[in-house]
Amino acid sequence: MGTLQSSQGHSEYTDLAEKTGFSFEQIGVLHKRFKQLSHNEDILRRNHFSEIPDLACNPIRAQIIEAFFDRRNFSQGEAGRVDEIGFEEFLVVMSHFRPPSQRMTEEQRENVRREKLRFLFNMHDTDNDGTITLEEYRHVVEELLSRSGALGKETAKSIADAAMLEVASVSVGHMEPDEFYEGITFEHFLKLLDGFEIESKMSIRFLNMDTTTLCK
């Protein structure tokens, strides 16, 4: 494994590193993992993800897997789904989870936060219309509660409704009783999760990943 890595050279990693901001070691480790998941092919498909045993107990695994195949997360401006991804896209999706570096200007921090929230928004908004409707939000809450079993859809619905109402009150202010709140746009979403400090919460420390634990 060691020889394989060194033979690839750092040249192709440089533009990846530039694009995603990972360091060379991190890219190397992730590449190894990619190869492991895809059984040494160059592309990754959905069924490869379903083979991971730990992921099976996760209540939102379907959405996570979908997020990898969502073109909106690869680059700005595109939409739609793909069925297979290469290593570059894999890395781009992973780069959403990088922790923010210590020295960052306010603007950069704001950009990072926007990016992460954009990722989350794309996860919630499954039909690509730019808003999270009540149905989609309900779906999210139901998935989260799906492990609990027989607690019923009604609780999930009422939780989702209460949450929507809160978003409405935060972003739109006071609403008339006849007005219908269409859905959460990205701006409202930003405003909603403003105090959440998402740039530090939504991050995985890739730095300390060592190769010995990757064998699964």
Added chain:
Amino acid sequence: MFLTAIITVIFFTVFVQGMTIRPLVELLAVKRKKETKRSINEEIHTQFLDHLLTGIEDICGHYGHHHWKDKLNRFNKTYVKKWLIAGERSNEPQLISFYNKLERKQAMMLVESGSAARLPSLVSTASLQNMQQTEPAQRRAIPSISKTREEEIRKILRANLQKTRQRLRSYSRHDLFDPFEDNLSEVRFRRQRVEMERRMSHYLTVPAKRQETPSVRKVWFEPEHKVFTYDDNSESTGGGATRQKPRPPDAVDLVDESSRGTNQSAAEGDESEKLKPSRCLSDPGPITEEEQGDEAFLS
């Protein structure tokens, strides 16, 4: 010598350090954690993020923080909670318990504050939902509302009982018992309980016509303060449970109309009572004022 040393250390840690920590922290401008007053959206997203990050860690194969945290949580859920928490609550997921807590808090705030401005944003989420959703959704939402409302009402009633019990205990040593007054106030107490419950059930069935509800709440705010008599808990709960007749809506309207007139005096009576509850026992003044209001309710 040793004993003195121990005592000195303990005293120093507890008193000196304990008293100076807050000024020191403020002086050195240490960055403090935000006091959590979480909204339900934040809670949903915290849970969501937890699962998401655990999933990503699994995909990477990296046994990071989230991985172990998730394992511990699952262990907690399958074994520890089952054995240590009794009954229904052992299966309750975190989100639902958070939601229940939030609803309870809102119900408490409703009871205590009684300000009309709070109503639209807070508790009538259920009723607002009614308005915002479409027709079939409305029909679907009503049974679930009554369940949560019922729970809330139970909690409010329980909270009221607890409060009165507390107040009663704190007054039991100081109040002067007048047997005649006791009987009267007992009867009044029971009447007020019934009124409160009737009004609660009315509040349940009528979807939020907002103009109506503020006055309703101002109106039944008073019974809370009138309960100064000795404890009669079993009796009161028994009384409350047996007398649950629903009232026709127009009767309550009438009550509201008349109560608006007495609201002024009632509101003032409220204020003074809030500040000096101990006075009211010996002081017959506020009680007679409210008696008029009370009779207005019943008529």
